Amino acid sequence: MKLYYHPVSTTSRPVWLFIAENGIDCELRVVDLLKGEHYQPEYVAINPNRLVPVLEDGDFRLTESSAILKYLAEKTGSSAYPKELRARAKVNEMMDWINTQVCREFAYGLVYPQIFPNHKRRSDEAHAGTIAWGKEKARGWLKVLDESLLGTKKKYLCGEQITIADYFGGPFVALGEILRCNYSAYPNVSRWLGRMKALKSWGKVHEVFHGFAASLKDKAFESV
Numbered sequence: 001m002k003l004y005y006h007p008v009s010t011t012s013r014p015v016w017l018f019i020a021e022n023g024i025d026c027e028l029r030v031v032d033l034l035k036g037e038h039y040q041p042e043y044v045a046i047n048p049n050r051l052v053p054v055l056e057d058g059d060f061r062l063t064e065s066s067a068i069l070k071y072l073a074e075k076t077g078s079s080a081y082p083k084e085l086r087a088r089a090k091v092n093e094m095m096d097w098i099n100t101q102v103c104r105e106f107a108y109g110l111v112y113p114q115i116f117p118n119h120k121r122r123s124d125e126a127h128a129g130t131i132a133w134g135k136e137k138a139r140g141w142l143k144v145l146d147e148s149l150l151g152t153k154k155k156y157l158c159g160e161q162i163t164i165a166d167y168f169g170g171p172f173v174a175l176g177e178i179l180r181c182n183y184s185a186y187p188n189v190s191r192w193l194g195r196m197k198a199l200k201s202w203g204k205v206h207e208v209f210h211g212f213a214a215s216l217k218d219k220a221f222e223s224v
């Protein structure tokens with residue numbers, strides 16, 4: 001198998017983390033987003049969305065990080081994607097929640113407009129409005145995650161066992177490190193994220209990401 005990815009990418013890190021943590025035999029192929037490699041015809045032929053990640057398994061190609069995680073977990077018979085109908089439905093529910101609420105309003109609403117030049121809105125007013133909206137919504141979703149989805153008792157997003165929803169959500173929430181987000185107001189989120197960061201592969205997978213965050217340490221950000 002081959003994974004086209006970028007080490008800073010929020011949607012690549014969950015897949016890479018799952019591969020690394022579970023020792024899955026998969027070639028890792030960096031797509032240099034900073035040099036625009038994803039806009040080159042060779043890559044557009046692989047993924048017309050011009051986005052990472054993409055998984056190749058022989059002549060089978062799959063985009064969408066959530067779908068890739070499910071495929072890899074199913075292919076390797078991982079207990080991180082339970083087979084029991086309702087347990088699996090809860091994992092899918094959580095992953096859809098992350099993919100919409102967190103990805104849309106935290107990543108694309110609050111973080112990306114502040115760090116990627118190609119996310120700059122047409123006017124300063126529109127740009128500030130996007131960030132203010134993202135910030136308010138992100139705060140709301142973090143509160144839901146903290147108080148309702150995790151709560152004080154759960155070890156992981158779907159209960160006592162780690163699932164691919166945790167692999168998916170951990171790197172998304174860690175994205176806030178770029179903005180120096182302070183999650184102390186969300187103690188259950190902090191506790192869960194700490195558990196994810198203790199995974200043996202977390203450090204290696206987040207090394208380049210941390211370097212990127214450090215390169216922005218003097219920039220002022222709107223944060224949560």
Ligand SMILES: N[C@@H](CCC(=O)N[C@@H](CS)C(=O)NCC(=O)O)C(=O)O
Pocket residue numbers: 009010011012033038050051052053063064065066
């Ligand atoms: N829904 C897609 C989103 C993928 C995505 O947003 N990828 C970003 C990196 S996090 C990307 O490739 N961005 C390149 C660009 O915006 O130019 C997934 O989950 O795989």
